Amino acid sequence: MAENSATNGNHVLNVEDGKPSHQSSSKTNQESSNSCLCVPFMQKVIAEVLGTYFLIFAGCGSVVVNLNTDKTVSFPGIAIVWGLVVMVMIYSVGHISGAHFNPAVTVAFATTKRFPWKQVPPYVAAQVLGSILASGTLRLIFENHQDHFAGTSPKGTPLQSFVIEFIITFYLMFVVSGVATDNRAIGELAGLAVGSTVLLNVMFAGPISGASMNPARSLGPAIVSSHYKDLWIYIVSPTLGAICGALVYNVIRFTDKPLREITKSGSFLKGAGRT
Template identity: 75%
Template sequence: MAEIDGTIGNGNHGGVVLDIKDDRPPPSSNLTKEDSDLYFSVPFMQKLVAEIVGTYFLIFAGCSSVAVNLNFEKVVTHPGISIVWGLAVMVLVYSLGHISGAHFNPAVTLAFATCKRFPWKQVPAYVACQVIGSTLAAGTIRLIFQGKQDHFTGTLPAGSDLQSFVVEFIITFYLMFVISGVATDNRAIGELAGLAVGSTVLLNVMFAGPISGASMNPARSLGPAIVSHEYRGIWIYMVAPVLGAQAGAWVYNLIRYTDKPLREITKSASFLKSKA
């Protein structure tokens, strides 16, 4: 497979720029070609679609396992739910990582941006697409499981808000620390990124699920909350994962020092880089 360059404004990507024939400077003349291509390039739209689709299938698979477990006598079990989340992440990283970077998580997108591994101007679009994908998935699940089968598949604190906040911070720190290691350091085996990240999600859900729901992802919690109008403790899942991801990325950057050059990743912070 050919490598997909995440640079916006590269002419090889077929970016579309408005052609203004007027001799007078247009009102938007202060925008660079890169800024214009951000909104009109086909590759960027492909990344946004990939984030919507990827987030949709991640939330649909994970939350469906929760719904099935609640409706059919715990047939999936908690370990089974953990496996579903981990496998879903792994499969989607391998299938969409080379297109959009396989973020599917606003906390991950923001962490990459603060570490200058993802362009800030793409952050709002990425986050919006992640929330859209999550909301659509939660809506689909509610259409499938109606009446007595309509259970809330979002995340709620099982104990105190502080307990869940601390747990969400720690597990998201752990997740982003692993992502930073396998996705941005040339000493890691990049081909195993999907396996490493998926396994981390599986482990986190296994032990933290009964405490906080093991969200690690603001979009994962917000989508079901919007569909079910259930916002208890939602601030925990908006704040703790973002702070945890920031801390995880920055701590890894502090300990990663090496004389060797870092892996050149695309501006979409892709987990995987396919070679031509």
């Protein structure tokens, strides 16, 4: 999808630059042949499994280690771990799968027609599988008295957590839409921007709702620990927040800048579906 958009954009750009049409056609044909070398879908799914696994293993692992070492990691340290692991995994596999690692993000991209709906079920399944495997690994490592629930649960009222999860996921998806789907942004800084957003959200929302922002992040630990109380909050609220965040960014996306300026830059997050 991203490759086709890039091809069409370059084709229009060449025509506007006044280059001969045969040069534009040959360039388009060459790019079309290059697009055949795209990453196979199964590799994208595997990348989502691995990316989500390491995301949950590091993030939830910091929570468990903190509980087992007399708060050695500290809450700010947990927030930093979440932000760093998101950033690292985006730079690692963002060019392969788009680095969603989050069913809410995947559904939001599909809702705004930047990701095919037919690929949503396998992506979501891969993300949930990665989360379950990571949560299971942590439970095996920290068993018996060291086994602590690393999932998310409301510290206040369910409504309070629902609203907070909606807002912080809206904020996250708004940033993701800006750096991953708009060529006017500096796409190479996407990992830093998204990771920093996660860090900020965890810092101020973590003590209240757990700052999930990700149904897979809450589902994995809940399934492994059979802890399903208020789980619906962390499935419904982030999904609604992500969809609204993507839709709102689309409202402000429109610009009167010339096409050549909009399509000049590129990003490695091709799996996310840049325009």
